[in-house]
Amino acid sequence: MDIRSLFSAMQQHDQLAIMPFLDLTTFLRCASLLKDDILQSQPHTVSVLIAPDVLPPSVNEFLAERFAFSEDTVDVLWDIVKDLVWMLPTAGEAADEEEEIFRLYGHKRGISKSIIPKHTLYPPVKTCINPDCNAWRNNSLLKKEEQRRVVVFTHAQGAHPAWSIHLKCRVCHMNYHHNYSVKDGTRTYYDGIPSYLQVAEHQFIQLELAMSWMDLMQIPVSAMNCARVYDIGQSRRAPNCNVNWQFGSSLTTEEVWDSFTLLALLDDHHRTGIHLRVPHGGDQKDRFTHAMRERTERIITHGQEELQHACDGCxxxxxxxxxxxxxxxxxxxxxxxxxHPCCAVPRCTNPLANTRHQYCTIDPTHKRLEVICAVEGCNRPVTRDSQSGKLRKACDDPIHLQMEVLNVESMRSGKSRTRRQKLAKSGDAITSIDNLPIQDGDEWYEHDGHTGDTRLVQPAVTISTGVDDEEDRACEAKETQGKLKAIFRRQRTxxxxxxxxxxxxxxxxxxxxxxxxxxxxxxxxxxxxxxxxxxxxxxxxxxxxxxxxxxxxxxxxxxxxxxxxxxxxxxxxxxxxxxxxxxxxxxxxxxxxxxxxxxxxxxxxxxxxxxxxxxxxxxxxxxxxxxxxxxxxxxxxxxxxxxxxxxxxxxxxxxxxxxxxx
Incomplete structure (x- = not known):
């Protein structure tokens, strides 16, 4: 049926002649959604390919009440549009068709619409919100400044190509992005939590997906495995990203972590009623560090959300x-x-400059221990390896050198490597199995003065529950008489x-x-x-x-x-x-x-x-x-x-x- 025939037929009925166009489209959608209900009341001889002539009473009454028509008027309108209703695609089919249309004809022109709402990601504001700006006072419209190709990782439909639109105020030059505004090198996030979280310059994560990762981590599932699961699911779908699109659909562990951090910070700031502000420049890995530290300090000084909790169970x-x-x-x-890794000096709480380091750099006396023999009680400087020229962790004492050799051999043993492989599969920050120590902490050795043999006795047990400080030191001294102690490896809290x-x-x-x-x-x-x-x-x-x-x-x-x-x-x-x-x-x-x-x-x-x-x-x-x-x-x-x-x-x-x- 063409448009002329449709409107001509409706003009013959007084009530249908003045029916608003939006009501007509709503009627078509509602009737299409009720196809199965309409068929169920028909005789079994009716073809499913042809629209029935008569609507069931329940459907007729529903449509009549919704559009304020008489039941006779609904029957007339159904007779006019029934063939059109029966040809309409389902919501899923229509969405797929629209997605394909915009993929073929829209992306190359900077136009993107999808089954995902707002797939062209505009800022949520249309006018400048800087109260010191004349444009804000005049309510002037922000104009399009820049569009960028991005990838949106969605919860149900995989990765999609999209456009991110930045708007700029021509007066105060504040730049407005989808998640935040930028002024004087500072990002200020808008109120609430956006539907899409920007985790990198050209990557966005749908909120529902970020929430699902947050839930998985409570099981717990690592960020690395969250990314793996998403990529596995992605492999079952038809590619959504155009081969000519600048950015691929592969998800990284860092993007999962950034979505976790950003979601947690936005949720915290939303609950406390303040805006999240972070540096706009610099490395992504450092952008939220100050905000994360601020929240930790607030929890220390004010306690957890449920510090005041009480119930019939407690x-x-x-x-x-x-x-x-x-x-x-x-x-x-x-x-x-x-x-986590910490400074090897007992009770030092200074952070390490790098988690691979053994001593902190904040205290110079601790840093200098890197060139002092790792055997306890020895203050001699370490020697260099004769082949590589690198500093060793022991002095030139033959016994101490033998202890270091035993330490290296224990790390390279098959049992040690197997354990490190198991840990590497679970850890996010670990990229090299060979660089992961099997046992961080102290090592104990025994030296036989008669034979000259030195052997590794046992890795130190670092857990001591509910001990008294003095009693702990006394027991430690008593149990390790005749043994040598060394700290060749990292310490851990x-x-x-x-x-x-x-x-x-x-x-x-x-x-x-x-x-x-x-x-x-x-x-x-x-x-x-x-x-x-x-x-x-x-x-x-x-x-x-x-x-x-x-x-x-x-x-x-x-x-x-x-x-x-x-x-x-x-x-x-x-x-x-x-x-x-x-x-x-x-x-x-x-x-x-x-x-x-x-x-x-x-x-x-x-x-x-x-x-x-x-x-x-x-x-x-x-x-x-x-x-x-x-x-x-x-x-x-x-x-x-x-x-x-x-x-x-x-x-x-x-x-x-x-x-x-x-």
């Missing part, structure tokens, strides 16, 4: 023996083996200490650089719950609380007055000696009625920290080669996202999560 209101109502809140802490509520909400995280000493754990708890928004808990559950309680008493730490310090139920029953009177009398959860339910069982989940550690420990291979800034930012974001999922679960369970007034 706060209990109970009746005391005197008949009064009391409340008790419980937190649980434990360490988990996740770390010891562990992450998590503070978790029994309901699963993570209150805080902190990096332990040397040991999970009870003094450090006590200091962490005091710092967290002394923040302005925090409430001091009535009970702290910790695997080594018997040692911690001794520390509190010996140092008379006032903060812990009135705080119960129990060992979690499982460890108290299986790992602590019954002969320890202090532990038995003061660290048993059964000694506190508010921690028990009506049946004598445990009211709170005291093992929650270890359960969370199973999830959190899986991030080790992802972030083991990260710089401190990226490491802190990534783990904090994972905690924020985990807490939001836990909150949704607590709401579903009816545990009434909330932030009490302090």
């Amino acid at each position: 706060l209990r209101v109970f009746e005391a023996p005197d008949g009064t109502l009391s409340r008790t809140e419980v937190v649980v802490t434990d360490g988990v083996t996740v770390g 010891n562990n992450e200490q998590l503070v978790v509520r029994p309901c699963g909400i993570i209150n805080a995280r902190s990096t332990m650089y040397h040991h999970e000493a009870v003094s450090n754990v006590l200091l962490l708890i005091e710092q967290i719950y002394s923040l302005p928004r925090a409430r001091k808990p009535q009970h702290l559950i910790y695997n080594s609380n018997c040692n911690a309680l001794r520390e509190v008493r010996s140092r008379q730490i006032k903060f812990f007055d009135g705080v119960g310090m129990c060992v979690d139920a499982f460890h108290h029953r299986t790992k602590h000696k019954a002969s320890d009177t202090l532990c038995r009398e003061h660290c048993d959860m059964k000694a506190y009625p508010e921690l028990l339910d009506e049946d004598g069982g445990y009211y709170f989940n005291s093992s929650i920290a270890e359960q969370i550690n199973v999830w959190f420990g899986a991030f080790h291979n992802i972030c083991r080669e990260m710089t401190p800034v990226k490491y802190e930012f990534f783990l904090d974001e994972m905690i924020i996202r985990c807490n939001r999922v836990t909150l949704a679960t607590l709401h579903t369970q009816g545990k009434r999560p909330h932030h009490p007034c302090t």
Whole structure:
């Protein structure tokens, strides 16, 4: 049916003659979507290729009510347009056809439309938004300044070629991009989170895709594997990028990481009601460093989003023996083996200039240790390799040189290489298997003075949970008499200490650089719950609380007055000696009625920290080669996202999560 015939037929009916054109197109689309419903009520002898003459009553009533027609008028209009409706393509077919049209005829002219909305990416503003600009006062229209070819990575349709349009104010010269404006070398991102995130000069990521990567990382899946999965899916689709397009459709790990960082920062700034500002120039890898560091510092000084959290799973209101109502809140802490490269000088928290370095450069005395023999107690300068001329890590002492040889051989062993290959598959920042040490940390050696043989005894165990500092050093000295210690390899932070509520909400995280000493754990708890928004808990559950309680008493730490310090139920029953009177009398959860339910069982989940550690420990291979800034930012974001999922679960369970007034 041609247009003349269509309109001529409609002119014969008074109500249809004045029907708005937009209503006509809506009628056609609605009727086309109802094809299956129309067919279901027809006799089985009706052909599916020909439009039925009669509409089902339900469809007729639906269309009549929507367009304010009588049912007779709907029947008349259906008789006119039924053949046209039956020929209309489905939404998917129409989208594919439109995509092909613009690919063939539009891209070469800078015109791009797709099944993805706004595939020509304009700035969200049409006039200058600089309040100091005359153009803003006059509401002058921004004019097209520049268009660039870009690639848009979408969630469902793969990579697509597109155009990015930059608009420039002719008065104040502010440049407007799709995500941000640029003035005086500074990018200022617009309010909210855009539908497409610009992660490189010519690459955009659809928001839904970036969100799916954020979700996958919580499992956790590395950025490298996110990129691999996307490329695998891309290989099943027909190529969307024109062979003449300047940029390909392959996704890089760096683009996944940049989308993660940008999405996290934009979400954080949106929630705090401020604009994200970053340098416009410089390297992409350094662009967000300052903003990431700022958020980490804010979390340290103000706490996590859910620091104020309370719910029926972690706060209990109970009746005391005197008949009064009391409340008790419980937190649980434990360490988990996740770390990043750090300076090899014990307790030095200065960042490394490069994660491959062994010593920091901020402290000159630490930097100079690179040319001092790595064997503990030896202050002689290192020697040079006679063949390569490179500096070694040992002096010219034959025993020390033999220790270094043993260290190199252990790294090159088949077992070591296999382990490094497994780690390399999981890590994002690792590009060379040969450059990845199997064991970062101290090494111990034994030298037999009679035979002259030297052998590597064992890699040092870097985890020590809940130890006392002095006791740790004494035990270390006792157990290693007659052995030589060296630090040929990099050092790594010891562990992450998590503070978790029994309901699963993570209150805080902190990096332990040397040991999970009870003094450090006590200091962490005091710092967290002394923040302005925090409430001091009535009970702290910790695997080594018997040692911690001794520390509190010996140092008379006032903060812990009135705080119960129990060992979690499982460890108290299986790992602590019954002969320890202090532990038995003061660290048993059964000694506190508010921690028990009506049946004598445990009211709170005291093992929650270890359960969370199973999830959190899986991030080790992802972030083991990260710089401190990226490491802190990534783990904090994972905690924020985990807490939001836990909150949704607590709401579903009816545990009434909330932030009490302090």
